[in-house]
Amino acid sequence: MEEISYTYSDVESDDYQSEDEDGYFDDSRDDISSTTTSSITQEPIRPLTNSLDELMRKHLMSTNICSAVVMFNQKGKVVLSLGPSDFASSLLASVFPDLLNYFHSDPSDDSRPTTLHHLDKVHHIFSSRDPFSVYTVTRRRDYGLCGVYLYDARLVLIGRYNRPTLPQLAAHAVEAACDHLRELQLQVDGFHSKGSRTHRSSALATATWTILTAAARDEAIHNSQDAKSSKSTQVFKMMRRLQLQVDGFHSKGSRTHRSSALATATWTILTAAARDGAIHNSQDAKSSKSTQVFKMVKRILPQLKRKSSKSASQPPMEINSREVQHDVEEKEDCFTWLPDELVAMIISALPVRDQLALKQVSRNFQHWVSVSGLTTTQLKYTRCWDKCGVFFWIGTNRYRESYTNPADSGRVGVSANHRYSNIVGRHPFWARNVGDCPDTYYEIDLGENRLLCPQYYSMTYGNDGTGWEPRNWKILASNDRKEWTVLREHKDDNSLNGVFATAAWKIDARTTKSNKQRRFSLPWKKSLDTSSSSQGTKTQHLGFRYFKLVQAGKNKSGYYTFFVCNFELYGKLHYNERRDETGSHYEGTDGVNTMITKDFTVSDDGNDNVSNFKPISRATPLVIVPAVEADRQI
Amino acid sequence: MASESISVTTSDDQTIQLSRKHAQMSQTINSMLEDSVGADQEAIPLPNVSSEVLKKVIDWCTHHENDPAPVEKVKKLNKKREYKAKNSTISDEWDKNFVNAELRVIVDILLAANYLDVKGLFELMCKHIANELKGKTPDQIRERFGIQDDLTEEDKAAMRKAWGATKNDS
Incomplete structure (x- = not known):
């Protein structure tokens, strides 16, 4: 005064x-x-x-x-x-x-x-x-x-x-x-x-x-x-x-x-x-x-x-x-x-990554984004084969339906550089047709409506005989499928032992570094990366859309066969309620599956040719073991 | 009975003539016309649209008058209008020029298109705005649209916490 x-x-x-x-x-x-x-x-x-x-x-x-x-x-x-x-x-x-x-x-x-x-x-x-x-x-x-x-x-x-x-x-x-x-x-x-x-x-x-x-x-x-x-x-x-x-x-x-x-x-x-x-x-x-x-x-x-x-x-x-x-x-x-509803509608049509960015713009945008249906859910790891993981969550359509393999229903896209790629199923499965190939990988796309900040992941050795358990592999994540961040690297990891052995690993945001020595978790000051990040500037991520399991060495018996199944992720999942409900993103023929596979280049993987890179999740007949049964098998 | 041109009164009290064909591209005017078949002498009042904006809308309608009617899936009819982000690029050159305007103009046109229910124009404007918002950092958006950052540090801290992001990793 x-x-x-x-x-x-x-x-x-x-x-x-x-x-x-x-x-x-x-x-x-x-x-x-x-x-x-x-x-x-x-x-x-x-x-x-x-x-x-x-x-x-x-x-x-x-x-x-x-x-x-x-x-x-x-x-x-x-x-x-x-x-x-x-x-x-x-x-x-x-x-x-x-x-x-x-x-x-x-x-x-x-x-x-x-x-x-x-x-x-x-x-x-x-x-x-x-x-x-x-x-x-x-x-x-x-x-x-x-x-x-x-x-x-x-x-x-x-x-x-x-x-x-x-x-x-x-x-x-x-x-x-x-x-x-x-x-x-x-x-x-x-x-x-x-x-x-x-x-x-x-x-x-x-x-x-x-x-x-x-x-x-x-x-x-x-x-x-x-x-x-x-x-x-x-x-x-x-x-x-x-x-x-x-x-x-x-x-x-x-x-x-x-x-x-x-x-x-x-x-x-x-x-x-x-x-x-x-x-x-x-x-x-x-x-x-x-x-x-x-x-x-x-x-x-x-x-x-x-x-x-x-x-x-x-x-x-x-x-x-x-x-x-x-x-x-x-x-x-x-x-x-603009009326709230209109802005919210426009925002809900954007990828989740952009919605998260918009939420940081101003109070009005914060409101609109929440109206547009952006939600964050915590999927916490409890034990192997639990029902708390991302793929179970997606497979049951947010716990509202009975479980179906999310790759089969097209809710997530999966692909690999070999015949068998459906690793998100919830059953011990003998991963046949995995060749003896040094750079075998599996890739998963959560879709543009989902963004996961990973905390745990679990997977199962996919064979009914011992001896081929994976020992050396890496888990990578990305938002653009060009720049991959190493979430965790395993060297001579003895966790998986025995028929359909399952194990889980923690992904620590603070210790993981990407292939360019960048930390993946979000230093808040700089906001979301815009895929066009120039070299040298730090990229930050609130989460990832693509995940990749890559073989990084020989398995237990010295071969390059990479048998895994029942891959499951845990963490904070950002998704848009509205678009998930309508499922509009996955409607039509050009779903995630084809999108992922069509621009794959042929790897140096002997006999396989391009025609093999069709959406395998749809082509390969799978025996779905009910979740209860799967639980019993551990 | 149908005269070739229809007059409408805009919010700023101007009377504008437009051809019946263009008028019928707007579902709102179309239904008004159907309701008042006998008395087509009177100007249709459009209290939510200014003459300036209406002229823009008519421009668009003139360019797109020969477009095929939008094919709607039967099951979508009952639903709310949904706008998809897919194919978000604006292909038409003329449209690209059309949306190359100040944001306030764009917003006015979008509101008018929403009110008049011109589907194509509505989608075009939504697409344009969505494209403008896409792939930008919060700072870029603020700068582009002149928005003030009215989030407090507590707000940001709360968001940080909710999203499980860790601070000062840099």
């Missing part, structure tokens, strides 16, 4: 001349007028807000633009509303009918406009996840359409705070704001003496916006107790500059210039405030972030200059409020215009 008053008094005393010249701002907005009121019953505040309210009412009839600021708490209750009291809520009701129906207001209100301006784009922003949200709403009369009002609303701030009670916090914010207001009212009185109506209203507008900023800042400061002062100082430097600009315009005396300057300053301040709030929220925000923000604000300013001087020659009516907003916000988050 000391900081606020400091800032303002500084503005008062400084006779800084604006660096901006006439014609800088267009007069797209004829006037701005607003005032403040508070829905919170705070004794000392009452009289002031009431008088301001009255003042506002006088002007409301004569002005073309009204603005209001409304702050909600997480239950959707209005905790702070700046602007004419009835105006704010009724306006919001008309712009966000869905939103307002949550708590009060009559949708058949008289003030519901005939034309809604971008109704869809904002209504979903409000959600119970946000502890509070602040909206500004603007009503503007459009002359081109003879008295039709255009409504515009915008979310300026979402934040969170850890204060014990909301009313306390909001009251505090209002109190601070009103302290300020008293000072400003003196200004207003000064304008009164000059007698011009517009003078008064623009001063009021300034007051309102300053209050808003102060309130927002107040919140922010309360949020993070250890917020660095440097950041806020910067914001206030910026604000002061803007204020001075406004003052400069005042002295020049053109009515339109003044108001549009106010409008611009307002938006910039708001943006800055919102960003400031965001920064303060994250407790360990790096200073680099704030630097970025200020670069942004600085960049916006000259743009505004350019734009307004360009459009100054055009008739003012053509410049609508939406354009102005775009200038200020540079790139608007257009996704917020």
Whole structure:
């Protein structure tokens, strides 16, 4: 609070001349007028807000633009509303009918406009996840359409705070704001003496916006107790500059210039405030972030200059409020215009890997991704032949059907460089037709709807005679089938001994290294790899889509026959519920199987030719041993 | 009875003429026409579509007027419209130019296509947006679409925990 008053008094005393010249701002907005009121019953505040309210009412009839600021708490209750009291809520009701129906207001209100301006784009922003949200709403009369009002609303701030009670916090914010207001009212009185109506209203507008900023800042400061002062100082430097600009315009005396300057300053301040709030929220925000923000604000300013001087020659009516907003916000988050369902639908069509990346983008995306059905499940290893593994989970369609071999039903793709490739079946199976080939491998594709962060894997020696147990092999994983990460390498591993012996191994994310000495687990700072990772940069994975078992040496009896079956993986599985249910990805003839096998090159595997690389899981008849029986066999 | 052109009123109170053929590519307008067979003099109100966007939609319809009607699988009829990521590349050159616009325009067109129920256009726009989102890191997406990172460190920590990723492996 000391900081606020400091800032303002500084503005008062400084006779800084604006660096901006006439014609800088267009007069797209004829006037701005607003005032403040508070829905919170705070004794000392009452009289002031009431008088301001009255003042506002006088002007409301004569002005073309009204603005209001409304702050909600997480239950959707209005905790702070700046602007004419009835105006704010009724306006919001008309712009966000869905939103307002949550708590009060009559949708058949008289003030519901005939034309809604971008109704869809904002209504979903409000959600119970946000502890509070602040909206500004603007009503503007459009002359081109003879008295039709255009409504515009915008979310300026979402934040969170850890204060014990909301009313306390909001009251505090209002109190601070009103302290300020008293000072400003003196200004207003000064304008009164000059007698011009517009003078008064623009001063009021300034007051309102300053209050808003102060309130927002107040919140922010309360949020993070250890917020660095440097950041806020910067914001206030910026604000002061803007204020001075406004003052400069005042002295020049053109009515339109003044108001549009106010409008611009307002938006910039708001943006800055919102960003400031965001920064303060994250407790360990790096200073680099704030630097970025200020670069942004600085960049916006000259743009505004350019734009307004360009459009100054055009008739003012053509410049609508939406354009102005775009200038200020540079790139608007257009996704917020779309209904949730639509964004979720688009997201659900993306591969899981991209969905995970989107989830890290912002809060809105986090929400959309969860609506789109992205789910994570933990498949924990208990023992060999348990029913907790990935392939059992897939084979039973998430434990909802009786088990079928997932490769047979096409839910996962399997392939190998020899005849027998169906190693995901749940039964001890004599892996016939495995040739004596040094680089025998099996490859499994979980499909683009699944991503596994592996923790354990188990497999069974696939022969009913002893002597050919595998001793040297590797398990690899990949997301693009080009760059493989070694999950675990086994050298002279004696775990598998005896007929259909089964064993499980842990995959430790921290010790595994890929073939390029990269760690596979995710160092969080750098997000998901984009398959096009350039050489030298580290790749990180949240999980893998492809898994590969590769023979890396002779078996027990010195041959290169690699008999394994009943391969099973455990770990964290990311999948999309929606797409899994419809199974749309596996529909049709071009399923995973063919996709995998068709672009295989012929290995140096003697007699086999390309025709052998058809989806073997479908071609080879298999005897399915019921799971119960399989359990008994151990 | 059917006149060759149909007039519609957009959200910004403009009346736009479009040919019956184009109008019928929109299921929404089509059903409106069927409902009001007798009175085809009146302009159809489209309160959710602005004239600017509607012109774009008509552009698209003009280019695709001779496309074969989309073949729908019978069993899919009862389902919600599903958009598949497969074949996500946009093959038509004209379409590529068409989607080469600012995102806010794209989003407006998508909303209009959704409202007017122009299936081909709807899918094209979905595809385009999906392609834009595909294969990018969160930072790239934020930069591309001007989205603010409003996730707090706690949020990220929670995600990290949920996904079983280990921190600072680098």
